[in-house]
Amino acid sequence: MDAETPLLEIEDLCLSYYTRAGEIPAVIDFSLSLKAGESVGLVGESGCGKSTVAMGIMRYMGNNGDIVGGSIRFKGRDMASLSTKELRQLRGSEIAMVYQEPMAALNPSLKIETQLIEVPMCHEGISASEARKRAIEILEDVRLPDAEMMLKKYPHQLSGGQQQRVVIAMALLSSPALLLLDEPTTALDVTVEAGIVELIADLSKKYGTALLYISHNLGLILEVCDRVCVMYSGEVIEEGSIKEVFDKPRHPYTHGLFDCIPLPSADKNARPLVPIRGQLPLPHERPKGCNFGPRCDHFEAGLCDAKNIPLEPIDAGASGHQGRCVRWRDVRWGEEKPEATVPAAAASDERGEEVLHVENMQKYYPVHDRSIGAFISRKGVRYVKANETLTFSARRQETVAIVGESGCGKSTFAKVLMGLETATDGKIRFNGHEIGNQSVHDRTPSQLGSLQMVFQNPNDTLNPSISVGGHIARVIRKFGVESDPDKVQERVYKLLDLVKLPRDFATRRPRQLSGGQKQRVGIARAFAGNPAMVVADEPVSALDVSVQAAVTELLMDIQREHGTTLLFISHDLSVVRYLADRIIVMYLGQIMESGTTDEIFSPPYHPYTEALLSAIPIADPHVTKRHIVLEGALPSVLDPPKGCPFNTRCPKKLGDICEREMPPVQKPTEGHGIACHIPLEELRKAEAVIKAAS
Amino acid sequence: MTDRSLIPASTYGNALLRALKSFGLLRESIVGMIGAGLILFWIIVAIFAPLIAPYPPNATIAPFVMPWSTGPDGEFFLLGTDMIGRDILSRIIWGSRTVLLYAPLATLAAYVVGIAMGLAAGYLRGRADDILSRIGDIILSFPVLVLYILIIATIGSSGINIVIAITFASAPGIMRIVRGLVLDLRNRDYVAAAQTRGESSWHIMLVEILPNARGPLIVDACLRLGYVIITIGVLGFLGLGLPPPDPDWGGMINETRSMALAFPHMTVFPCIAISSLILGFNLLADGLREISLRD
């Protein structure tokens, strides 16, 4: 193999799955070439075939998949020609893989040691002790503390971030030439994600490993890769260097994708999200011609749907920018951005009356420990302090966002608010009534109706055995909005109109709906009782980006129209930046910082906010960002650190005081609060984390 | 509280359509189809027993006639007769009624009780869960057959008593399954949605949770039906079965097995009948599971 030969060369690869419905092509005519040391990103929404490509490279298609066409050459050798044994020797030593869910990828009943040392032992035939030495080295490389200890553990004893580091270590053990990363950070928290992303970038440099980085997140690709390949419905629709593609997307889908992504550098008024209409076609229902045709604003009948569209070079130059669009020359890119559908900036300054007021709200869950030790030390009952002294308020028509990573207590708060749990202490006043101690059964229908919720998981939010109309109708009746069947029906239709769903959806079953449509029904259901406030718990995080934008926009439109207060719970600061008026940052059950969106996104920052902001992947090459990587894992809620909960990971930790005392809430302005021991002046000195490059 | 208006009228028709469709799904599974075929065969036999059966099931016509031969008075017996002269074929045909009446009845009763207990334990949790689970554990830690024998020996053997005994002994197992499903389903967002609407526990258990647990429950019910058939057979075999003269397959085997050497037909045919029906339910369960795993 000479230096010119690409490490991996894929030509016209076609991958199919066989199901009851027949052959389903998952990947069509996929071509890619990857040089040694290069890193290529493969992006696309779920179901576009990007993971299948990785499996195809490994020639691992499971029971029902097959490689039906094209060739894959690795180091010049056609992989199809390899014997089972040769293939086996290639896997794990030459080509390694990192998976989406580290917990699932590790064998639960084997120690980390066993799982690591078997790789070099098998491929290089070295002894166990030598392999063990190698394993320790590599664990240190992936920055896992106390590698010796780590080896003796079982996967479940590690945190998610640690597990993923182990998986990466496992992949790197035999110094592969090519590393396939299949959404390696999707299952992790943002701050942990940032650490892993950085690690991968560093390691690939150190080992000279070529990367194929698969992700749905354009921001991540931007941070890690040299080149990017955008896939849509089984096909590559655009390919090129990061700079070319991000600056000059020349396929309507890529273009649309960028318009869908909220950037933390912009708010809703500056850059409204433009959703892509329609949804991804099912693999066996792909349209003729351009797969994106039915969703494309530039679609031209007779041209776009005539024949298969080939991938053609865009810039004849060396950048290798290619696109799969027949009309790329005709479209005036960047000019005909549709008008923002947003009505003139909402009067966010005119603050309405206070709808919700939370004061020193506390929620503890007792955990019964029945071990002898606990019995002797009389610690039989411990408490999970899910929420500790929450204080904030929300006004009419305002959007308040609660941001935090998993386990920060944001969902618990939602539960208390909704009356599914009652507060341990403190007050929650809603519309003038104290509801903190009122469980859902003690609330009146009108109270219930005026406080409704949109849920996270679209597949879970609707009862599969009740029709769409049934869901909405039930709420209408229950809250006494209407009772006459005809009127109920009429209202159901109106609500479907409101969430932009066809009326005949009323008789459909949730199973027949896509994720975005289900979320729309969820929104219609929440608004059926004319609520004064809607709590939205990560309503779009499980949706694809293009759909996410549409649902986000919809939610905001309806909120504005109805003058509803929106409590938006999210872990995604970009989305929050886009839609929230005020933001509350939570960590381990406590509020770290709260303030208006602008206040949160600019100094002074709470160190945690600062880290969060830095961790957001931003799909905009014109934005620069300070890198702050947090050390350590999220502490357990059962045993939170004393003093400031963030002290174990805080890069700006002062010292003892942080471990001893709860930090005071400092107020740089009225309404902006930072719970930190570091003096305000000190905090003010911080640079802005995100800066738009000039 | 009934919620007829909850679901638009047109969905009632859809329900039937859906049922047909899900049956159509079964076509995808060959084993499932064979199972359904076997069961359907016996159901048809049971329904048309009076038309199909050549003789009354209990009529004592001519003892010890071999299969495919004629009795002294010229009657033809396809499967022969037993030791007191009853036509085996007719008894198997009529016996299908017995088994297809009592087995589903017992299973249904067990399900009603088991589901009620499981819903209560899984949804209400707390003390109800503790008590119900404990009761279930106690019953389950008892060999079932012993339980049947003791119950039947105490309250006497009759169809209803067998149903009671089977209900008593199987309900805890069903409760466990339901409880497990409920523990999973109660965390679904749509349950939370119902809770935030202030729905009663009844509504949540019966409308929001139960219908969505039906998949695994239907599979389990099929397996359990097979097992109940075995149980009824075993009871018949031990002489504690359905009271005669109603034909009961297990009882037929019991009555005739000591003659199996000289007159295998008396025993073998009921053995085939009972095994085929159980096989039908087992295959159907397998098919349904296969399909449910696919989707």
Place this chain on the structure above:
Amino acid sequence: MLIFVGKRIGFMILTMVVVSILLFLLLEITPGNVATKVLGPYSSEEQRNLWLEAHGYFEPFYVRYFAWLGNFASGDFGDSVRFKVPVADILWPRLGNTAILGIATFAVMIPLSLILGVLAGMREGSKLDRSISIVSIVTTSVPEFASAVLITAVLVFWLHLLPGTSTMSDGFDILQLILPALVLIIYDFGYVTRMTRASMAEVMTTQYVRTAILKGLPYRRVVMRHALRNALIAPFTVIMLQINWLLSGVIVVEFFFAYKGFGALLLEASLNQDIYLIEACAMVAVFVAVATQTIADVGYTYLNPRIRFS
């Protein structure tokens, strides 16, 4: 772990007490007269009353129950009405015989069904898988009493290969063990096989098995090292619970082959409402049930580090 086992013992005692009271009550309301059973159906009323009085049967229910409970706790299980000997004299030998049958059955069935299950589950949908699945589903569908009849007809009456009953009246005879064990194995191996198959098939589709394959490990190692251990966790529990099942499963087989075991004893005791014998048998049954459940749980914990270390 100790606490767990302690709790289980507590539960066992609770169960035993509840079950024994229920049985006492059940037999109390059962029509019938112990004296009739002891003195024979043709005894006179006077004779029966004299016997009942002599044996304390005119005492109130609870007095008799507590007397029994006290005796039981001190190891005296009372006398069997049916056999007219102390319960312990008959219970332990019978239990031993069933243990022999059980061990023989398990010794064949478990390796057989695990191997078949793993082979089938390893390559789901293969011809081998289909054959094993079909065989196992068919054999589970034939009730013990039917297979016992058929097997006896063929092996004993037609082929004269094996003895037809298993009374072991002239001491232990391995030939006599074959038929009862065979019937039990045929009926039960399918279930364990299917469980193992399902478990194995599921494990083979897990991501960690995929990881192992993509690590380039030899297939043997993937199966033996990565899949098998995880795949055997579920069947282990099933197998442990089969021990409890065996206690009632043997009733039919022991009855059929006149094997002098616990199942046949239990049946006889139940059919004759032999109260102390039933009570003792039930206590044994509860003990076995709870003990196997406990072993299953402990073993499950041991096999599954996810539970062991949390």
Place this chain on the structure above:
Amino acid sequence: MSKKSKTNTHSYIPELVSKLRKGEVTRRDFLQTATLLGVSAGAAYTMAGMPAPGRKAHAAAKKGGNLRVSMNVKATDDPATFDWSEKGNVARHVTEPLVRVGEDGLARPYLAESWSASEDLKTWTFNLRKNATWSNGDSFGADDVIHNFRRWLDPNTGSSNQGRFSSMTTTSDTGKKDENGNAIMSTTEAGGALEKIDDHTVRFHLNNADLALPESMADYPALIVHKNFDDEGGDLIKNPVGTGPYALKDFAVGEKATLVRRSDAAWWGGEVNLDRISYIDHGDDPAAQIAALASGQVDTNYQTSIEQVETIKNIPDLNIYERVTAQTGIARMHVTAAPYDNKKLRQAIQACVDHDKMLQIVYRGRGGAAEDHHVSPVHPEYAELPKQTQDYAKAKALLAEAGYADGIDLRIDCVANPAWEQNACKALSEMVKPAGINLAINIMPGGSYWDVWASTPFGFTAWTHRPLGVQVLNLAYRSGVSWNETNYSNPEFDKTLDKAGAILDPNERRVVTRKLQEILQDDAIISQSFWRSVFVTANKRVQGLYAQVALEHHYNDVWLDG
């Protein structure tokens, strides 16, 4: 077999002999009556001019061997309380009865050497065997016999012999009352009933004539135990002292019983052939027995049920022994319980039954049709009545008269095993159906059935063989007797029965019995379809075996070939 009994010959014997000569009594009647009156079987055969069916070809008998028998092994503790023939079979080889009923159904002296009866049949003198010794070395004598009778007649023993020898008991008021205020009665030994004449002679003084007394002494609970039996634990298994040729070696209830030939002392009866007799319990499952027989695990069995007879025929190594008996099953009604207190209803049920067909269906014709009066053609006093016919028109008419013109639902209780009993019920259920009677069958396990046996309104009861018709009638149909399962009470019947018991002339007795039969048949308290044969299966190498009417095992005479 000489004329030992000459001195004691009952005065009626010469008359009987002359009647036989004149052909006024049948040989069978003669043999039966003569032996009961104390004529030895051999002598009786001689008088009747018949060859005595002595134990054939004893010369060919082989010594040694182990006879394996399939039979339920039940607790064999105290012979006095035996309630199953099986128990008697094990014990009989160890402890022996005074009288034995042999293959021909005739009572023969056993531990009693001979007996004689007074003219009025109320005083019976039994001469005991002088050469019999107990296995503990004591010699057998009158004290043992008297001790046994004392035990039997004591209510505390709980022996069914108390009823068997009710002619030696008195019933008195204990002075206590039960919950219902009825006086509690106690039945005890009548004063002076037992008399020891000398060490080997016992005399019994009865309250009433009882021709069947010697037969009663042959029954399985009437095995004679040592006089110290109670003092030594009262348990035959723990302390197996007996006069018989075998000693109990191994005993496990529900499993097995092993008898080995006594080697310590000579048996009074000479020598027995078998070294060992092994009883093996195959549970209640009739199929297991067949399997054991077929695979050569046992040599013979206790009883082969009718359904298996056909099966056994197909197994070449096995022989079936059949014995026509007066064993039967009756569907009996409680005449004091509604609706069975209605005689028309009972008669309607009777009218539905085709006795011959019933015999064919349930018992494959192996036996004889019965006539609803519990006196069998094998009984010496049996009188032939006009044949009954199945008559549905009559049945319907009777039902209508009884007030059930639209039919009636009834239920019969029946024990699960043996199968012929439930089969009889099933066939009965089919037979009564056309008349509009819907008869449900409640099959109960033995344990439950025997609890309700006497009290259920309608139940199916199996009755064993008894040599005399009057014996059964006395046991089951006399007012107030403990086995009177129908609650039948008819003074006229009782009076006639008394009369019958005192008549020695079979012909005269037959006239009276005819009346009894007619009364029973007309009162329709039972539906009795057939008399059944009993069957025993044995391997062909078993010799000297016969099916005894009460399924008793007399293995003292059996040997094994090859």
